[in-house]
Amino acid sequence: AFDASVAQVKEYIARFTAECQSWDQLLLRYQQSAEETSRQLEECRRDGGRAEPPTYLQTSQAEVLRSKPNYQKILDDQGEVLSCMELVLDELQQAVKLLEAFSEDSRQYLRRLS
Template structure:
């Protein structure tokens, strides 16, 4: 099978039924059939519609590439304006400069026939087995990434709903008696266990003064312990200094005693025998 050529004409676009089947194939296994998520920007599809059908295919492709760049620059400008880190004049000048460079590059590709090769049929030349294998592998990657993207979108939506439910229940518990309604997916026995527990938040609020006094008392005890540790270290150092002073005072008179000189005298050599 030959590779399908790239064409911008409406008659070459796949039918809606074919699109739906491709989305179903890329959906997750084991899940119910559902409508695919809408595109991020609804006006993306208007890019090709704004290009005249009377233009040759290479000119339409060049115009589509240029319009895609301008559309991306417009979206980027809207995002940067939101956080206030954009200078519109400098950004427009940069976009204009890149647009001119892109136009020149597209003209070069059109003149050397590169764009024409992207649109025309390969002329009966069959692709090599290695190329067909690479194309099949790329298509498989695209299908897998699409399925994974849809799975992440579903997971994000589910966590957003759970977060909104939890925030609503928290607001209800703060505005009422302090009790939060059991989570809907809990079983009846679990809900009964939750209802049987005391209101710990109310208990903490009632005992707030006692807990504050206990905190102050613990701080005072901690300071007292630090003072005792410092006093113990100073006492130990004082005892060590006193011990060294008593030792030096006690043994200093014995330095010149006859017994110390006798012990310190060198031993005499005996007479040589024979």
């Protein structure tokens, strides 16, 4: 019985020693994490919280973001319209010039004739 009690006491000593250490480790871990987070917070405050965005494909707006049109292409397509208009207006301008030249020639011709 005595040996059993001694063995039990030894076991308790081992257990309580281990428990004390793990309490200290637990406290230290939370202490360090608090210090680390405060440091990160200071850093965050310094650079205004700017950060690289994570992928937002899993967010509530994923569908909206996925369906984003190609705005550059929309404008580039307009470019085609504008260059076509440029052609039309150039032709118009040449036609008008030709007409002006024609009407000038005819005026001179008629004047000479008359």
